[in-house]
Each structure stands twice: as structure tokens, then as C-alpha cells.
Amino acid sequence: MLALLKRDLTLATRAGGGFGLAVAFFLILCALVPFGVGPDSEALRPIAPGILWVGALLSSLLSLDRIFALDHEDGSLDLLATAPIPLEGVVAVKALAHWITTGLPLVVAAPVFGLLLHLPGGAVSWLILSLLIGTPALSMLGAFGAGVTVGLRRGGLLLSLLVLPLYIPTLIFGTEVTRRGAEAGDPFTPMLFLGGITAGVLALVPFAAAAALRVNLR
């Protein structure tokens, strides 16, 4: 499993792997928003938590179809399915690799983007924490969507249609943590919900994703 993780990370970081694309997309999104709503910091501050979380959602969506599609094309997914580790484990490792290449850079870069959108200083730590807790669930759900659509020719658009509704609870609680952090509310309650969703997703969704993959590899 470690070897698989290492292989996926290497593939993602080498040329054409798409590493850093998510952060670049996030940067562009945060740069575009002030053009849309105006540079006024009073206007930007209240919407900053929402923009940052929607940005994180969309940038993690960008690279989802790569999770299984490339391996499906060159046949290595069939090899992985017959490997001695369970397919559920393969899914979990793939999702982890996706998170390390897209979710983790976002968590690290988030304070800078918060600055761009005039996020209050006190909320930055809550933003980082909520992204750290919430984005693994995004990658795992994305792996499920990718597993369902892996055999399809035009799976990309369908993938976003399937996955985005699944992202809603994470988005709600993640934004709520950051917003309450910004307005000196109580961010712990939504934080616990967010953690609960992520824990449940990480525990159960690998089985659904593996089931979908088995159907597609039949």
C-alpha cells in the first residue's frame, strides 16, 4: 500500500501530473472574485469564508477524474484489483494520494488566499483547521464518483454532477466553522459535525467506491 501511495504521488508530481494545478486554480478563483464583486474590503469580508470553501470544493473537483481514469486506460487498475491488497484499500490509498496532491497544498496556501479576500486574522486558524478536517472527505467522495464513472467516455461532466451534491454537507459545516471563527461565534459545534462527516465518509465510502469499481472492471 505504501508502494502504491508512493507511485501515485510520483506520477502526480512528475510532468503532466497536475500537481499544483488545484492551488493555481484556487489562486485564479480568489483573484477573480474581487473583480466580480468589487475591491471593497467591507464587501469581501463577509463572503470570504464561503468563497474560500467553494474554491476548495471546485479545485478538488478538477483533478478527480484522474484518480482512476489513467490507470483504467493503461490497464494497471486491473492489476491493482487482482493485487493481494483489498480493493477498498486501493481506493483509500488513491484518495489519500489525491488529498496529498490537492487538499494538503490548499490547506497550506489557504492563509495567503484568506489575506487576498480580507478574511479577519482570527478566522485564519479556523479556516486552516476546517480545511484540514473537511478536505479528506472531499477526496474520498471524489474517489467514489470517479469509481462510478471510470468506464464512461464522457465521464468528467457526469462526475461533477454526481459528486457536487455529496459535497453539500461538508461545504455547509466547513463554511460555518470559518464564518463563526470570523465573527467570534462558537466554531466548535460545526467543527464536530464536520469531523463526524469526514470520519463517517472515510470509514464507509471506500466500500461503496470499491463496489462501483468492481462493477466497472467486470
Added chain:
Amino acid sequence: MSIWEYANPVKFMRVSGAVLPWLVATAAICTTGGVAWGFLTPEDYRQGSTVKIVFLHVPAAMMAINIWVMMLVASLIWLIRRHHVSALAAKAAAPVGAVMTLIALATGAIWGQPMWGTWWEWDPRLTSFLILLLFYIGYIALWSSIEDADSAADLTGVLCLVGSVFALLSRYAVMFWNQGLHQGASLSVAEGERMSAVYRYPLYLSMLGFLLLFLALVLIRTRTEIRRRRLAALQAREMRG
């Protein structure tokens, strides 16, 4: 004699063919009867004539949720016992459910404009119905984009299971996110909270009508799907033979 016998397509076709005309007739009577009776009810002292939209709104909303539950049960039966009729019934129910959700949203908007002064409000109930509509659309899109029928049934079944969990989760998550404007349940057991009998009985009739209408539509659509399967099988045999 168990219920599983009806999972045999031949038997299902025979029984559903016999039941269908009666079902369609009662569905038509109940639906038109319920809505027409509702139309003749007196005007509400606060809502005026707009109260009459409830006879479309509430049954459609009720069916929108129950159809998803029915799809969930049918998907489970397919995934566990592999009865093709069950998978086809789930496929047949999805567009009906999507239309019911749309009816609920549209009638709600038409009612909300004069009553709340807005077509749309990000209220928990409205939002969860919008999310439900998204799930229906995703489910239908997945069915139509996979060519192999059995894989499509499997994958949509898994999607339906995961989607059910998340639809429920979203339902409670949006409550956290915004306070409601929508009134509580229309049909409450507690006396005094519930609507007066003048409105209640036409509403019951209309709900029954919508339920029967859904059953009739699902039977018709499932029969079509079974015939389509048979046709495809015949064509495949012809190609080979």
C-alpha cells in the same frame, strides 16, 4: 406463494397488465376528484384563493420523498437478490420522482410569490428539495450514460444508497445553516395544529390520487423497460443467428 414470485418478468407482466387499467382509472378519478374538490373549497381568510395550491403542492412533495425511498428499496432488492424487475422499477420511478420534485418546487414558488413576497427563499425545506432534485438528475444521468444494462443497474443502485445517506445528511445540515420560513407539517396528528376538515379531506383524496398515479406510471414505465429488454434480447439473438 411468496412476494418474490412477482419478480419473474413473465408473471409481473401478466399481473401488472391485469391491474393496470383499474389502477389508471382510480388514479384518474382520485387525482382529478381531489384537485377539483380542493378547487371548490372556501377561500382561506388569510391566504385567499392561493390556499388551493396546497392540493397539488403537498401530494407532490410527499411523493417526491417517497419515490426516492421506493427507489432505495428497489435498488437494495436488486443489489441483494438480483431481480431485474426491481432494478427496472427503480429506473422507471426516477423521472417521475424528479417531476414530482419539480412540481413541488414550482407550485411552492407560485404560492410563495404572493404569500412570502418572494419566488425563492433559501429555507431548509426548499433547499433540501433542490438538493433532492440534483440527486434525481444525477441518478437519471448515470442511468442514461452507461450502455451495459446490468452495470448501469449496479452503479445506479450504489449511487442511490450513497445518495440516500447524503440527501438525509443534507436535510439536517441545511437546518443548521439557515432558519426556516416554511410552515410545519401540513398534516399533524395533534388537534388544533392541523388544518380544518374542509381542506383536509380533499387533501387526503388528492394524496391518494398522486400515490395511485405514481404506481400507475411506474407500472407502465417498468412494462416498457421490460419490453425494451426483450426486444434487445431478440435483436441480439437475430444478429447471432
